[in-house]
Amino acid sequence: MEWNEPQLIPLDRFRELRHRSPVERFEGEGYTGWRLFGYDEVKTAFTDYERFSSQGEHNPDDPIDSSILRQDPPKHRQLRMLVSKAFTPRVIESMEPAIRKLAEQLLDKAAAKPVFDVLEDLASPLPISVIARMLGIPEATSAASSNGRRIWSERTKSATSNASAR
Known part of the structure; x- marks a missing residue:
């Protein structure tokens, strides 16, 4: 399998999500959280630990x-x-x-x-x-x-x- 096949890394999907909604609520089996697709959103989450704590x-x-x-x-x-x-x-x-x-x-x-x-x-x-x-x-x-x-x-x-x- 090539590294850039859509099944392995869905780059088109990520691009679509960045434009449509760079922040998405995720609810999975036993886990709830946020998915961040935009650069600014990821940077904010990594640097603002008061609002985006790693401590759960x-x-x-x-x-x-x-x-x-x-x-x-x-x-x-x-x-x-x-x-x-x-x-x-x-x-x-x-x-x-x-x-x-x-x-x-x-x-x-x-x-x-x-x-x-x-x-x-x-x-x-x-x-x-x-x-x-x-x-x-x-x-x-x-x-x-x-x-x-x-x-x-x-x-x-x-x-x-x-x-x-x-």
Whole structure:
């Protein structure tokens, strides 16, 4: 499949939405939010964290809720500076063989399923597993596995508490 086929990236649809309505309310299964299609609307949402907060309803069982992904400035900036030291090009290059092997394992597992969900089967567990390895969380308790979410959440909270205490 070519990258620009309408099924993969519906560029014509995005263009139409930008002109017709650059902001669209979205209600999905268990999720309600907004889709932004215009440059100015996206820029406003990214820079005005008072009105467009990343912090949603807190779920203590979801490790993402305690992560950098759900933090607004200045906490987000502090955590990003701390985390960026661990993600230097040299560190990532050294992990490339392990990341490639993990991606292949996830894709093999997904190929055995009748339906492949790229987010659930690859895009979510891959970075979570890589970060878990960087934090020293054993594979058996990886955050990508259901039994590892509690450990992941506790270590993430501990790391963010220690970082903000400095």
